[in-house]
Amino acid sequence: MTSPPSSTSSPSGRPDVAQARQAFEHNGVTTSTRKAEHLRINLEEDVAAKGVRSGFEAYRFMHCALPEIDLADVCTETEVLGWRLQSPMFISCMTGGTESAHRINCALAEAASELGIALGLGSARVLLERPAALPTFAIRELARSVPLLANLGAVQLNRGVSAADCARLVEILGADALVLHLNALQEALQPEGDTCFGGLLARIERLAATLDVPVIVKEVGWGISADLVSALFSAGVAAVDVAGAGGTSWSEVERHRLEGPAARTAAAFAGWGIPTAVALTQARAAAPDGVIFASGGVRSGIDLAVAVALGADLVGIAGPFLRAAASGTQHCIDLGREWVDVLRIAMFCTGSADVGALRSGGRLVREDGAPVPAADGVTLVTSLIETISDLRGTQVTRAAVRE
Numbered sequence: 001m002t003s004p005p006s007s008t009s010s011p012s013g014r015p016d017v018a019q020a021r022q023a024f025e026h027n028g029v030t031t032s033t034r035k036a037e038h039l040r041i042n043l044e045e046d047v048a049a050k051g052v053r054s055g056f057e058a059y060r061f062m063h064c065a066l067p068e069i070d071l072a073d074v075c076t077e078t079e080v081l082g083w084r085l086q087s088p089m090f091i092s093c094m095t096g097g098t099e100s101a102h103r104i105n106c107a108l109a110e111a112a113s114e115l116g117i118a119l120g121l122g123s124a125r126v127l128l129e130r131p132a133a134l135p136t137f138a139i140r141e142l143a144r145s146v147p148l149l150a151n152l153g154a155v156q157l158n159r160g161v162s163a164a165d166c167a168r169l170v171e172i173l174g175a176d177a178l179v180l181h182l183n184a185l186q187e188a189l190q191p192e193g194d195t196c197f198g199g200l201l202a203r204i205e206r207l208a209a210t211l212d213v214p215v216i217v218k219e220v221g222w223g224i225s226a227d228l229v230s231a232l233f234s235a236g237v238a239a240v241d242v243a244g245a246g247g248t249s250w251s252e253v254e255r256h257r258l259e260g261p262a263a264r265t266a267a268a269f270a271g272w273g274i275p276t277a278v279a280l281t282q283a284r285a286a287a288p289d290g291v292i293f294a295s296g297g298v299r300s301g302i303d304l305a306v307a308v309a310l311g312a313d314l315v316g317i318a319g320p321f322l323r324a325a326a327s328g329t330q331h332c333i334d335l336g337r338e339w340v341d342v343l344r345i346a347m348f349c350t351g352s353a354d355v356g357a358l359r360s361g362g363r364l365v366r367e368d369g370a371p372v373p374a375a376d377g378v379t380l381v382t383s384l385i386e387t388i389s390d391l392r393g394t395q396v397t398r399a400a401v402r403e
Contacts, residue, residue, distance in 0.1 A: 034192070035097040035126065037257055039104070042319070043326055047252040049221070050270035054246025054297025055277025056306045059372065062363045067351040074347050076340055078355045080313050081177070081214050081238060081291060083147045086116030087340045088308050088355055092241075092295045092316030093120030093151040093179055093218070097127075102136040107325040109139035111332030115340070118147040118314065120179060124169050125153055128161060140174035150175035154182050154217065157203040158196045163210040170213055177214040177238070180204060185222055189254040189266045205235035214238030220250050221296050223274025226286035239291035241316060242283050245273025246297030248319050277310060284311035301342020308343075308355060309364040310372075 041047060076087040091108050095101040101122060112119035119139075126133045140148060150173045152166065157180075170178055187193035208215040217224075217232050218241035224232075229240050255266035274282075276296040283292050294307045295316030307315040317339075324331040352358035364372045 034190075034257075035095065035101060035122070038253060039095050039098065039101055041253050041256045042248065042322060045253075045256050047248050047250075047256070049245050049247065049249040049252070049273070049297070052245045052271045052273060052275060054244065054299070054303070055275035056246075056297070056299075056303040058277060058367050059306050059310070059364055060367055061305070061309070061346060061350050062365055063349055064351040064363065067348055069348065069351060069353050071345070071348045073353060074344050075354045076344055076347070078313070081147075083118065083176070085118060085146075085314075087343065088312065088314050089115075089304055089336065089339060089343070090118035090293075090314050090316050091120060091321050092243075092318040093149065093181065094122050094318050094322055096122035096124065096137045097133045098136060104322065104325045105137065105139045106142060107329040107332050108321060109142035110329040111321070111325070111336055112146050113143045114333050115336040116146060117336065118149060119143055120149040120316070121151050121173065121175070123151050123153055123181065124173065125156055127169060127172070128156070128165060134172060137173055147176040148174060149177050149179050149216065151179040151181060153194075154180035154200055154204060155184075155187065155194050155197055157207065158198070158200055159194065163207050166207060166211055170211070175213065177216055178207075178211060179216045179218055179241070180207075181218050181220050182224070183220040183250065185269060185272065186220060186250045186254060189251055189258075189262075189269070191258075191262070201231060201235055204232070204237065208236035208238070216241060216293070218293070218295070219243035221245060221248055222272055223276065223279035223296070224283065225274060225279070226282040229283040229286045229290070229292075233287050233290050239293055239313070240283065240287070241293035241295055242274075242276065242279035243316070244276030244279035244294070244296040245271075246276050247295075247299070249273075277306070280307060280310050280312055301339035302346060304339055305343050305346040305358065306364065309358055309361075311359060 078085050078088045091112055095104055108119055121137055124137060127137065150170050152169065166178055184197055187195050204217065215237050216239045217237050221243055223244035224240060224242045232240050249270055251266045251269035251272060255263050258266055276294055280292065280294045291313050292311060293314045293316055294312035295318065298304060298307060298315055298317050299320065304315050320335060321332055324335045347358050350358060350361055350363040352361050366372065
């Protein structure tokens with residue numbers, strides 16, 4: 001684990017171990033308090049993005065009246081990173097570090113196990129600062145048969161967190177992968193935020209080459225652009241979760257923690273980010289063979305199906321599962337089953353016997369009936385500009401773009 005801060009010293013100039021330990025513990029308590037605030041705000045306040053949508057509503061499926069398959073034969077199973085999963089849906093990284101978070105994580109773990117889907121944990125930074133918080137993350141026994149994703153802020157690699165620390169986190173959590181989250185905007189808005197992101201890609205590359213489990217990089221809700229997707233795969237990461245805008249806005253979450261000018265600054269970013277559907281199509285074009293996850297504003301089983309058809313290998317859901325988990329495990333299971341049922345029926349009604357057929361079947365169209373273009377050249381760029389235009393409430397036509 002990382003060492004306590006070395007800047008705390010006694011009058012003799014030598015490190016004061018007691019003061020260092022006190023500062024170390026204080027950091028852990030501060031992180032836990034912030035996590036508790038985040039959890040409360042997400043459950044009690046309106047933290048949805050304002051002025052930007054996920055983009056899934058810009059698409060629809062062409063109905064297939066004669067699918068030539070039986071509903072009973074439709075298979076939602078998929079294999080990603082060597083994991084065999086019952087559906088391409090997964091529970092995205094959310095919370096940990098507090099007693100209330102433990103109850104939420106237990107419900108999510110039991111649901112993930114029942115549904116046969118992957119589960120992401122909240123940021124484990126607090127475990128580096130306060131190992132006593134481990135029980136709030138310790139849910140491996142409740143989800144023994146599904147992939148468990150540990151999670152850490154990528155910026156911590158610039159703050160002394162080593163590959164050995166990351167390996168230890170993975171080990172104590174019993175995780176099958178490590179997710180590094182990118183949250184530059186959130187850190188910039190937090191009074192206690194850490195904005196030292198310089199040189200971080202190289203550290204991610206070194207970690208990906210060292211760690212024995214897959215390293216996945218995700219945003220927290222503002223999207224990852226195509227150029228960074230390419231750079232991350234070149235750096236050796238196993239998967240990228242574009243985690244776009246249109247769902248929970250962490251600038252809105254932070255706004256509820258702030259007052260005065262700081263709160264107004266946070267409010268200015270309520271519509272910030274790349275819509276998830278746009279980030280996903282760009283990412284798939286940039287990395288045709290890469291493992292791409294999509295999360296951010298996935299609010300129905302139809303959104304789930306659209307994301308898969310647009311090229312997502314896995315589709316992450318956070319907010320809906322968080323609210324369901326607050327009411328108990330069965331609510332999570334019911335929600336997951338409902339969405340998978342919707343996915344299965346959507347597959348049936350597009351003649352898609354499996355997930356691969358849904359992705360390659362060509363039955364996804366724009367809301368205006370225009371076909372979804374191949375992921376290359378001017379046609380893709382034009383389509384993306386039109387989609388962004390629609391989501392921002394402006395009117396940019398295909399002809400205008402070409403002119």
